Amino acid sequence: MRSLVLTIFAVLLAASARAQTTDLIISEYVEGSGTNKALEIHNGTGNDIDLGIYSLVFYFNGATDGTAIALDAVTLAEGGTHVLADNDANATLLALADQLYSGSFFNGNDAIVLERDGVVIDSIGTVGVDPGTAWTCAAGSAQNHTLRRMVSICNGDDNPDDVFDLCAEWEILPSDTFDGLGEHLSDCYSVGADGNVLGEIKALYR
Numbered sequence: 001m002r003s004l005v006l007t008i009f010a011v012l013l014a015a016s017a018r019a020q021t022t023d024l025i026i027s028e029y030v031e032g033s034g035t036n037k038a039l040e041i042h043n044g045t046g047n048d049i050d051l052g053i054y055s056l057v058f059y060f061n062g063a064t065d066g067t068a069i070a071l072d073a074v075t076l077a078e079g080g081t082h083v084l085a086d087n088d089a090n091a092t093l094l095a096l097a098d099q100l101y102s103g104s105f106f107n108g109n110d111a112i113v114l115e116r117d118g119v120v121i122d123s124i125g126t127v128g129v130d131p132g133t134a135w136t137c138a139a140g141s142a143q144n145h146t147l148r149r150m151v152s153i154c155n156g157d158d159n160p161d162d163v164f165d166l167c168a169e170w171e172i173l174p175s176d177t178f179d180g181l182g183e184h185l186s187d188c189y190s191v192g193a194d195g196n197v198l199g200e201i202k203a204l205y206r
Contacts, residue, residue: 020044020045020046020154020188021042021043021044021045021154021155021156021186021188022045022154022155023045023116023121023122023155023156024041024042024043024045024049024054024076024114024116024121024122024156025041025042025044025114025121025122025149025153025155025156026039026040026041026042026112026114026122026123026124026149026156027040027041027042027081027148027149027184027186028040028081028146028147028148028149028180028181028184029112029124029142029146029147029148029170030085030093030146030176030177030178030181031106031107031108031142031143031144031145031146031147031175032093032144032146032175032176032177033144033175033176034088034090035086035088035089035105036086036089036090036093036176037085037086037089037105037106038083038084038085038086038089038093038096038097038181039056039083039084039085039112040081040082040083040181040182040184041054041056041071041076041081041082041083041084041114042080042081042149042184042186043076043077043078043079043080043081043082044078044079044154044184044186044188045078046078047078048075048076048077048078049075049076049078050073050074050075050076051071051072051073051074051075051076051082052070052071052072052073052074053116053117054070054071054114054115054116055068055069055070055071055114055115056068056069056071056084056112056113056114056115057069057112057113057114057115058104058105058106058110058111058112059110059111059112059113059125059127059128060104060106060107060110061109061110061130062128062129062130063128064127064128066111066113066127067103067104068115069084069101069103071084071099072098072099074098081098081182081183081184082098082099083096083097083098083099083181083182084097084098084099084100084101085097085099085100085101086100086101086105087100087101087102088102092178093178093181096178096181096182107134107143108133108134108135108141108142108143108144108145109125109130109131109132109133109134109135109142109143110125111123111124111125111126111127111128111129111160111164112124112125113127113160114156120158120159120160121156121158122156122157122158123156123157123158123159123160123164124142124147124157124164125142125160125164126160126161126162126163126164127160127161128161129164135164135166136166137165137166137167137168138167139166139167139172140166140172141166141172142166142172144175145172145173145174145175145177146172146173146174146175146176146177146178147166147170147171147172147173148170148171148173148180149169149170149171149184150169150170150171151185151186151187151188152187152188153169153186153188154186154187154188157169
């Protein structure tokens with residue numbers, strides 16, 4: 001019996017290692033046709049978050065000075081998403097947006113940074129580097145594609161100066177793919193949110 005209890009404890013401990021994200025992450029990137037552009041922010045922290053202290057910063061064409069966009073001062077519920085979209089996007093994309101921005105949006109070769117009170121917590125691309133047409137990897141390109149963060153990614157890239165590996169953390173989807181925008185699936189949840197844990201424990205009794 002003692003060994004069974006210890007085994008159950010080990011399962012729970014392993015599950016708890018699949019913890020929440022430490023902060024918000026950029027969970028989806030839309031760089032579609034024309035002005036169909038958007039970014040999705042995901043809250044997997046385990047707590048509701050006030051977005052008023054967060055901003056997105058665009059660094060165009062290898063620039064080291066960015067254009068900051070303050071996120072709306074609203075509460076983003078645990079597990080929820082916040083979508084910032086170009087105000088000139090098509091009706092389908094606009095219907096999925098929580099916030100619109102009328103300034104210049106990114107192209108496939110620009111760096112994007114998510115900050116909390118001026119501290120970098122996530123990034124796409126490398127600030128100060130112009131990759132040419134787009135950020136690329138063996139699987140594809142950030143230009144004219146939707147990028148969706150892999151479900152296994154639990155923490156943002158808080159070093160915007162490091163080498164950007166598109167294939168390491170992102171699924172590359174066709175242009176104008178909006179079907180997943182507004183919700184993000186993640187493996188980054190604790191014991192209480194992990195349905196597999198109960199199944200693993202039940203299996204111990206068989």
